[in-house]
Amino acid sequence: MEKIVLFDNKINCCGCGACVNVCPQKAIDMKEDECGFLYPRVDKKKCVGCKLCKKVCEYQNKMPQKQPVKVFAAVNKNESQLMNSASGGVFAAMAKLILESGGVVFGAALDFKNGHAIPHHIFIENEEELHRLQGSKYVQSSIGNTYVQAKKFLEQGRSVLFSGTPCQVAGLYGFLNKDYKNLITIDLICHGVPNAKFFDDYIQIENHRRRGKEVVGYSFRDKKKGWGMNGRIDIKDISGKIRKVYVPARVNSYNTLFLDGEIYRENCYECKYATRCRVGDLTIGDYWGIEQEHPELLGKYGFEEKKGISCILANSSKGILICERNSNMLQLNESTFSKVSNKNGQLKKPTQRKKSREEILKLYSKFGYEKIERWFRKKYKKQIITHFIYNKIPRSLRIKLKRIVKG
Ligand SMILES: Cc1cc2nc3c(=O)[nH]c(=O)nc-3n(C[C@H](O)[C@H](O)[C@H](O)COP(=O)(O)OP(=O)(O)OC[C@H]3O[C@@H](n4cnc5c(N)ncnc54)[C@H](O)[C@@H]3O)c2cc1C
Incomplete structure (x- = not known):
């Protein structure tokens, strides 16, 4: 039986799950990749090669x-x-x-x-x-x-x-x-x-x-x-x-x-x-x-x-x-x-x-999300500080400042 390849490259799968929904054998499930994105995966033992999953893929076909x-x-x-x-x-x-x-x-x-x-x-x-x-x-x-x-x-x-x-x-x-x-x-x-x-x-x-x-x-x-x-x-x-x-x-x-x-x-x-x-x-x-x-x-x-x-x-x-x-x-x-x-x-x-x-x-x-949080706080430090200072300014003055900046 021909092996079903649902997508050859990640840019060809949007993760909509139409293939999972259509499979009469329930042979397809969604599995996380190393970053958490879900991609369909075929269980070769259950698959009968009907190719319905390929036919319903609107993302690749239309x-x-x-x-x-x-x-x-x-x-x-x-x-x-x-x-x-x-x-x-x-x-x-x-x-x-x-x-x-x-x-x-x-x-x-x-x-x-x-x-x-x-x-x-x-x-x-x-x-x-x-x-x-x-x-x-x-x-x-x-x-x-x-x-x-x-x-x-x-x-x-x-x-x-x-x-x-x-x-x-x-x-x-x-x-x-x-x-x-x-x-x-x-x-x-x-x-x-x-x-x-x-x-x-x-x-x-x-x-x-x-x-x-x-x-x-x-x-x-x-x-x-x-x-x-x-x-x-x-x-x-x-x-x-x-x-x-x-x-x-x-x-x-x-x-x-x-x-x-x-x-x-x-x-x-x-x-x-x-x-x-x-x-x-x-x-x-x-x-x-x-x-x-x-x-x-x-x-x-x-x-x-x-x-x-x-x-x-x-x-x-x-x-x-x-x-x-x-x-x-x-x-x-x-x-x-x-x-x-x-x-x-x-x-x-x-x-x-x-x-x-x-x-x-x-x-x-x-390293998980903790590392992302630390990376963010370091990289966006200026943006975060500016935001807090800006929010200490009274609203009426902020509106005036905005108008001046806009000219
Ligand atoms: C991921 C994402 C990106 C977006 N990007 C833009 C953009 O670039 N420009 C722009 O103008 N608008 C964008 N929007 C749409 C915008 O944020 C509003 O959802 C839209 O204007 C509808 O607003 P509403 O006030 O009519 O209804 P709301 O009550 O605000 O929205 C509810 C609708 O949004 C749908 N919805 C909410 N979250 C999701 C989701 N994660 N996946 C699928 N459907 C969802 C619900 O099913 C429902 O139909 C985006 C929405 C999402 C979810």
Whole structure:
């Protein structure tokens, strides 16, 4: 029997797990490499050589086909949904619509168990659980068997909304091998993903730092001080009380390495979905640069920038239809692809690979995250000190200083 080679080079595997989901023999599982990235592995004893795993690999077999037909700047009108979202809360509005019609919504949740972080795809069937899927988790989420679950719901005739990174949405289409009229997909504008082990090892540093207390939640985007990249960590003490600690992105090792694109999965630097051509019926992201592209939409009666603004690319008739059906929940304003992509480079090309990536991941695989933390504190010392000094300056003076610097 011919030996199945799932990928010849790591840049040809995005880790979506479509091959794992499709294998009738359950002969494929995901295994961590030396840095924690998950890759599929075939158990030769179980494999019967049917090659279904090769056929469903959308990442190797197909290019994205859809094109944005309509483009919007958008904000969720529901204040609490908006504040719990990373951008303008578009996902929550879309999810609510599907849930209200008796549908099922799939997306990434970040759960914590015994102080360990578990980023994984789940499905929800009611609005009470929507909070689990809200917010960006800047780490690769494990698909598990959600493609199998989504197919089951689709074949029962239920509406399914599936959201994820473009490669995860492509993985679903590859697995299904056809489109369904009751399926709507949302892909995110994505600049790349670090792996779950790396993130959890960082969380263990936080647990260790606060001996006796435990990390029970992590938000990568907290809007307490406005729409940006700062986060929040939730710590439970022995009495069970949870304290929410604000995490400025630039003094935090994991967030900084993520934002600088230093620790992504190998294929992210060659991502074929970092382009105008899209996979999902909808693409959503942050509307970065809206103050230059649409100053007329901001201000007293317009969008409140500090609460977050989304961009939506509607890439199919289904995508346009769901935007129209959502016009009572979303404040929608037409925009253009060129305006949205001006400050969102991931719609044009993948993140550039950093020279330091190999050094960082080598340190990590050899010595663990403690070494990364020390390396970070040394290398980014100036940035960390500047941040603390800057934050001692009263806010009003900071705004004045910003204006002077901007000229
Ligand atoms: C790894 C990653 C990189 C991103 N890079 C960019 C970027 O470069 N530019 C940009 O404009 N936007 C980027 N985004 C998207 C942005 O952060 C918001 O997620 C998006 O704008 C949706 O915001 P929202 O307010 O509508 O919904 P939110 O409630 O904030 O987001 C929820 C949605 O995000 C999905 N999601 C969250 N984490 C993950 C994950 N780890 N894997 C798969 N799906 C996930 C959920 O399934 C759900 O669909 C990125 C998101 C992720 C997860």
